[in-house]
Amino acid sequence: MKTRRDTHGTLRRIERGAPTEPGLRHRSHRGIFFLVVLAFAVGLCLSPASAQTTPSGDGLPQVNTDGWTSSAVCGECHQSIHAVWRHSLHANAWTNGVFQAAYRRAIDTYGAEDARECLTCHAPTVRHGGDYEVKQKVTAEGITCDFCHSVNAVDLDDPKERFRLTVGAAKYGPLRHAQSPAHKVVNSDLHKSSEFCAACHEYRTPEGLLVLGTYSEWKASVYAKRGTQCQDCHMPLVPGRVVGLGIKKDTPNEVNWHDVSGSHDIDRVRAAVKLELVGYEWLGERVWVYVKVTNEGSGHCFPTGLPMHRAVLEVTLREGTRVIDQREIPFEVVMLDKAGRPLRREHEVLVQAARVRSDTRIKPKEARTVDISFRDIKATKLAVTATLNYEYTTETLVPGEKEGEERVEPVTMKFLIATSQSTMRQLGR
Ligand code: HEC
Ligand code: HEC
Ligand code: HEC
Ligand code: HEC
Ligand code: HEC
Numbered sequence: 001m002k003t004r005r006d007t008h009g010t011l012r013r014i015e016r017g018a019p020t021e022p023g024l025r026h027r028s029h030r031g032i033f034f035l036v037v038l039a040f041a042v043g044l045c046l047s048p049a050s051a052q053t054t055p056s057g058d059g060l061p062q063v064n065t066d067g068w069t070s071s072a073v074c075g076e077c078h079q080s081i082h083a084v085w086r087h088s089l090h091a092n093a094w095t096n097g098v099f100q101a102a103y104r105r106a107i108d109t110y111g112a113e114d115a116r117e118c119l120t121c122h123a124p125t126v127r128h129g130g131d132y133e134v135k136q137k138v139t140a141e142g143i144t145c146d147f148c149h150s151v152n153a154v155d156l157d158d159p160k161e162r163f164r165l166t167v168g169a170a171k172y173g174p175l176r177h178a179q180s181p182a183h184k185v186v187n188s189d190l191h192k193s194s195e196f197c198a199a200c201h202e203y204r205t206p207e208g209l210l211v212l213g214t215y216s217e218w219k220a221s222v223y224a225k226r227g228t229q230c231q232d233c234h235m236p237l238v239p240g241r242v243v244g245l246g247i248k249k250d251t252p253n254e255v256n257w258h259d260v261s262g263s264h265d266i267d268r269v270r271a272a273v274k275l276e277l278v279g280y281e282w283l284g285e286r287v288w289v290y291v292k293v294t295n296e297g298s299g300h301c302f303p304t305g306l307p308m309h310r311a312v313l314e315v316t317l318r319e320g321t322r323v324i325d326q327r328e329i330p331f332e333v334v335m336l337d338k339a340g341r342p343l344r345r346e347h348e349v350l351v352q353a354a355r356v357r358s359d360t361r362i363k364p365k366e367a368r369t370v371d372i373s374f375r376d377i378k379a380t381k382l383a384v385t386a387t388l389n390y391e392y393t394t395e396t397l398v399p400g401e402k403e404g405e406e407r408v409e410p411v412t413m414k415f416l417i418a419t420s421q422s423t424m425r426q427l428g429r
Contacts (some may be wrong), residue, residue: 005253013275013387025048041339043333046210047398050134051110058388059373060077060181060182060247061073061076061077061182062182063146063168063169063171063182063183064083064168065169066168067128067129067167067168067169068125068128068129068136068138068144068146068147068150068167069138069145069146070137070138070144070146071085071138071141071144071145071146071217072143073346074145074146075145075212077180077182077243077247078145078158078242078243078244079241079243079244079246080091080240080241080255081145081242081255081256081258082145083239084257084258084259085145085258085259087259088258088260088261089260089261089262089264090142090143090260091141091142091143091144092142093121093122093123093130093139093142094122094123094139094140094142095140095142095291096117096133096394097120097396097397098394098395098397098411099118100396100397101394101395101396101397101408102118102347102394102395103115103118103122103346103347103391104131104348104397104408105345105347105395105408106118106347106350106351107350109347109351110347110351112169114351115347116132117203117346118347118349118350119132119134121143121200121203122142123140123142123145123148124143124147124200125138125139125141125144125146126139126207127147127161127163127165128150128165128167129167129367142301146167146171146223148191148196149171149172149173150165150166150167150168150170150171150172151163151164151165151172151188151191151192151196151199152164152165152166152172152186152188152190152192153190153254154196154198154199156198156199156202156215156411158197162199163199169183169184169187170183170184170186170319171183171184171185171186172186172187172190172191173185173186173187173188173287174186174187174188174189174191174192174256175187175252176241178251180243181247182320191231191422192229192231193229193231194215194218194219194224194229194230194231195215197214197215197230197231198214198215200212201214201215201230201305202214202215202216203350203384203406204349205349205350205351205352205353205354207353207354208354209335209353209354209355209356211306211307211335211350211353212305212306213300213301213304214300214301214304214305215300215428217300217301217304217363218230218299218300218364221299221300221363221364221365222364222365223299223364227328228299230299231256233299234257234260234261234340235256235257235258235260236255236256236257237254237255237256238254238255238256239253239254239392240253240254240255241253241255242255250345262304263303263309263390263392264306266390266415266417269298269390269415269417270417270418271297272295272296272298272302272415273293273294273296273297273298273299273302273311273362273388273418274293274296274418275291275292275293275313275386275388275417275418275419275420276291276292276294276420277289277290277291277420277421278290278291278292278369280384280422280424282377282424282425282426282427285375285376285377285378286373286374286375286377287317287373287374287377287382287424288371288372288373288374289315289317289371289372289373289374289384289386289422290370290371291313291315291369291370291372291386292308292367292368292369293311293331293362293367293368293370293388294362294366294367294368295362295363295364295365295366295367296365298364299364300364301361301362301363302331302361302362302364303331303332303361304361304408306346306349306350307332307333307334307335307343307349308344308345308346308349308393308394309332309390309392310330310331310332310390310391310392310393311330311331311332311361311362311385311388311389311390311391311417312329312330312331312388312389312391313328313329313330313331313370313387313388314326314327314328314385314386314387314388314389315327315328315329315372315384315385315386315387316385317374317377317382317383318382318384318385319379319382319383321331321382324377324379324382325377327372327374329360329370329372329402330360331360331361331362332359332360332361333356333358333361334356334357334358334359334362335349335353335354335355335356335357336353336354336357337352337354338352339356342357344393345394346394349390379426380425380426381423381424381425381426382423382424383421383423383424384421384422384423384424385419385420385421386419386421387416387418387419387420388416388417388418388419389414389415389416389417390413390414390417391413391414391415392412392413392414393410393411393412393413394404394410394411394413395408395409395410395411396408396409396411398411
């Protein structure tokens with residue numbers, strides 16, 4: 001193993017600090033800024049704990065030059081990035097129970113050979129070395145540092161392999177003129193572009209149906225025209241150090257936010273989607289309620305990704321406290337298999353979806369006014385409530401009664417995005 005130590009002036013011998021792990025699951029960006037700085041500060045004070053790396057002559061942890069390197073090694077120098085990434089969905093793309101449940105279903109339904117395809121995105125290091133049995137620790141790290149930073153090109157039109165990888169000594173990233181004592185550094189504009197993300201966030205089934213279309217939804221939007229990339233919203237620059245002070249001093253004081261959250265950060269969804277009760281009409285015993293839902297800040301359809309992600313508008317009429325009628329309007333895409341059967345599970349969608357039955361999702365910047373009509377209204381005064389929820393019905397793998405046992409359980413997640421209330425009178429047209 002040979003890694004050149006660059007003589008970049010300010011390099012110092014590393015005080016081997018354990019990567020820090022404060023519970024970095026926080027909702028507000030300000031909290032994250034603060035914690036990133038804190039994580040970094042704590043990282044500097046902590047003492048050694050890693051036996052994973054082979055230090056070179058000068059005591060610095062080194063990357064594996066002829067295969068994948070675990071994130072634990074990267075995290076010894078890139079502490080603040082590692083502390084955030086490790087709680088991300090990307091880091092948990094293989095381990096999380098929802099994926100595990102669906103992956104088992106895929107194996108049971110289509111066989112282990114076909115289910116391998118799932119790993120090419122959820123444990124993408126299988127693309128080089130082929131550890132489909134997930135025997136190595138680095139494979140279980142899901143979408144790990146070394147995978148993303150070994151990508152040197154993508155070809156979205158190549159159905160066999162969308163990524164071009166250079167695994168080993170070189171790490172590809174957005175910084176210009178960076179130099180590292182642990183690895184070669186290659187400047188890559190690809191990492192600043194949506195095409196990089198598209199290699200996983202855009203996917204057609206063997207039937208040819210686009211089931212993950214986040215990239216093309218973005219591409220058709222005003223964001224793409226203005227040059228706003230996925231990273232600009234999902235990986236903004238936040239205060240933090242690219243590497244610990246012990247490694248290098250003159251490095252940028254900001255890092256890209258590696259949490260890369262989406263709808264799991266419900267505050268983000270709330271900030272992006274607006275709900276308004278815009279008016280009503282009341283003619284005799286019929287009432288029309290007009291509700292406007294606007295996708296103000298999401299760079300693609302709302303919701304995007306798998307069709308299990310739904311937003312549901314609920315409109316309720318009350319006379320006093322008594323509910324007299326209620327209506328639900330989903331914003332969702334419904335996909336069918338070849339035989340026209342609606343597909344409700346992730347593994348079925350990803351393998352069998354053949355056509356779209358309906359798509360009522362809200363496009364980027366679209367303001368949609370929905371009119372909901374109610375009949376046989378005898379009251380003269382009503383209260384109306386419009387509520388928008390984010391819903392996700394799926395399954396998850398949980399530990400069973402006995403030691404070592406596991407079972408699949410249904411789960412429904414439901415979060416309130418927004419609610420609005422008003423009163424209506426029969427004469428008030
Ligand atoms: C011994 C410490 C050390 C280790 C271990 C380490 N790096 Fe680095 N890395 C650095 C330094 C120093 C820089 C340069 C920072 C600068 O110049 O501002 C750097 C830069 C980078 C960059 C920026 C490249 C660019 O052009 O944008 C990436 C990406 C990166 N490292 C990824 C990784 C990954 C992935 C791992 C684990 C496989 C890793 N590093 C392990 C010290 C390290
Ligand atoms: C999903 C892919 C992905 C994963 C996983 C990932 N990165 Fe990155 N990383 C990126 C992208 C993309 C950028 C550049 C974003 C931009 O410039 O807009 C980046 C930027 C960087 C940089 C340059 C400094 C900065 O923040 O801009 C370093 C260093 C780095 N990553 C290290 C790491 C380490 C260490 C890990 C694991 C703890 C990691 N990355 C995990 C995609 C990833
Ligand atoms: C190697 C494949 C891969 C790459 C590259 C990748 N992703 Fe992902 N991404 C995934 C997978 C798989 C998940 C779902 C993980 C899970 O929950 O099991 C995911 C989840 C997400 C989420 C959802 C988080 C949430 O809170 O719901 C967002 C947002 C996201 N990715 C954005 C990005 C962006 C932006 C990029 C480019 C900088 C990117 N991804 C690159 C595979 C990838
Ligand atoms: C203008 C900002 C913006 C841009 C650009 C953007 N997103 Fe998002 N993204 C959001 C917001 C806000 C959410 C949460 C609301 C939602 O689910 O649509 C989100 C959610 C997501 C989710 C979570 C889906 C789910 O239901 O769990 C994924 C995955 C995602 N984005 C990927 C991407 C990718 C890939 C790109 C680039 C092709 C991209 N985003 C571009 C703002 C943006
Ligand atoms: C082309 C890349 C790709 C392939 C192949 C893929 N997925 Fe995914 N998967 C994603 C992305 C990206 C997400 C993020 C959520 C979204 O956009 O809806 C995701 C999300 C999921 C989720 C939701 C996880 C969560 O935390 O909410 C499950 C479950 C899942 N995938 C199962 C599978 C199974 C099972 C297979 C194989 C049949 C598979 N995936 C194949 C990219 C992929």
